[in-house]
Amino acid sequence: MELPAASDLTRPEVIANPYPAYRVLRESSPEWGLRDFPPGTVPGQDEPVTAWVLLRYADVDRAARDHVLFSSRDPRQDASSAPTLMLVNHDEPEHAPLRRLVSAAFTRRRIEALRPWMGSALKALWDELGEGEVELVSAVAARVPALVMARLLGFPESDARLLERWAPAFMLSADLTPEQRNASNAEMVRYVTDHVARVIAGKGVPWDHLTAALLKAEVEGTRLSPDEVARFCITLLVAGAETTTGLIANVVYELAQRPVLRDQVARDAGLIDPFIEETLRLTGPPQRLFRIATRDVQIRHATIREGDWVALFYAAANHDPEVFPEPEQFRLDRPNLNQHLTFGRGVHFCLGAHLARLEVSSVVASLLERFPGVELGEGTPRKQTTNLLTHAFASLPIRLR
Numbered sequence: 001m002e003l004p005a006a007s008d009l010t011r012p013e014v015i016a017n018p019y020p021a022y023r024v025l026r027e028s029s030p031e032w033g034l035r036d037f038p039p040g041t042v043p044g045q046d047e048p049v050t051a052w053v054l055l056r057y058a059d060v061d062r063a064a065r066d067h068v069l070f071s072s073r074d075p076r077q078d079a080s081s082a083p084t085l086m087l088v089n090h091d092e093p094e095h096a097p098l099r100r101l102v103s104a105a106f107t108r109r110r111i112e113a114l115r116p117w118m119g120s121a122l123k124a125l126w127d128e129l130g131e132g133e134v135e136l137v138s139a140v141a142a143r144v145p146a147l148v149m150a151r152l153l154g155f156p157e158s159d160a161r162l163l164e165r166w167a168p169a170f171m172l173s174a175d176l177t178p179e180q181r182n183a184s185n186a187e188m189v190r191y192v193t194d195h196v197a198r199v200i201a202g203k204g205v206p207w208d209h210l211t212a213a214l215l216k217a218e219v220e221g222t223r224l225s226p227d228e229v230a231r232f233c234i235t236l237l238v239a240g241a242e243t244t245t246g247l248i249a250n251v252v253y254e255l256a257q258r259p260v261l262r263d264q265v266a267r268d269a270g271l272i273d274p275f276i277e278e279t280l281r282l283t284g285p286p287q288r289l290f291r292i293a294t295r296d297v298q299i300r301h302a303t304i305r306e307g308d309w310v311a312l313f314y315a316a317a318n319h320d321p322e323v324f325p326e327p328e329q330f331r332l333d334r335p336n337l338n339q340h341l342t343f344g345r346g347v348h349f350c351l352g353a354h355l356a357r358l359e360v361s362s363v364v365a366s367l368l369e370r371f372p373g374v375e376l377g378e379g380t381p382r383k384q385t386t387n388l389l390t391h392a393f394a395s396l397p398i399r400l401r
Contacts, residue, residue, distance in 0.1 A: 033053075035050050057318075077089060086098065088235060092347075101217050134399075136252055146160040189234065210233075214232060248359070259375065289312055290309055314341040376399070377397030
């Protein structure tokens, strides 16, 4: 069998299961030749980028930490019709003050305040579903993050279904025409912009939600503009909802296919967090993000030139045997579970990591309390094969028992 090249990483069968390809390509990394689309571009309308591929833990970690040498500014997204993202594509000196302002509103206390409501919402969801087989992605995994985002940002709960459509369209996991993707992005921008305007005008939106907190946040006399608030809300919607949807399904799949571990976790709630962290390492949804080299740099055998695109494969780094022995094995006793790179590293470490962990741990705890015998359903699980950005299920039949 012919060995894979970097250009093979975007083939549908590789997107569905990229880890064997990562294992082979890691030896020759960095390798040139990946052609793919950054999030926030429109395939079929925008051109893909051609990039170096970093797959070794040490190389990915170094590039993620060095935000000066590896820029997050994305000129392709700036030129695209899709909305630009907040923080994700900002470099210094703009990034730090924006992050401080956002962090003043998007606090751990605000996230933790969601916990009681989330417990009630999940109980209602399990009541609605009852025992039997469900398609978990549509019934639970996509639904929960959308409801959480609506609650957090002050949207009507009835509009959560809109969020379920917008995130996959923007993050490229939905197979759409350019016209359909542009229409979805435009609808999302209009909705969020109008929402921010209603909050400012005091028209029917309570001031105890994150949108209002973002508008009120002040650091050293500086505030976010309404446009910046809208852009952060969009960033939270598309990045947070899509990855958390994937993580919920991946965690439930691992529980359902590992009945011995599932029973252990059901008996001991203290195992929920390590179970989630090992799933984040083994099959974490975010696969890679792009950077651009700001000067020439040598990484192993490769000379990466100023202006070259570089793809940081966090998921491949999480399978590097030099850091995680027996990387394909699911192990709750790994001494370095917290070293996985799924949420990134450095100044761009995912601001929503605590929210994602809270959502998934709440789902697991309430699921195992209500349906401790959860198992795989009769149908065949199907992976998302549209885009390499996210490793996730397109559909996952699960039996609630």
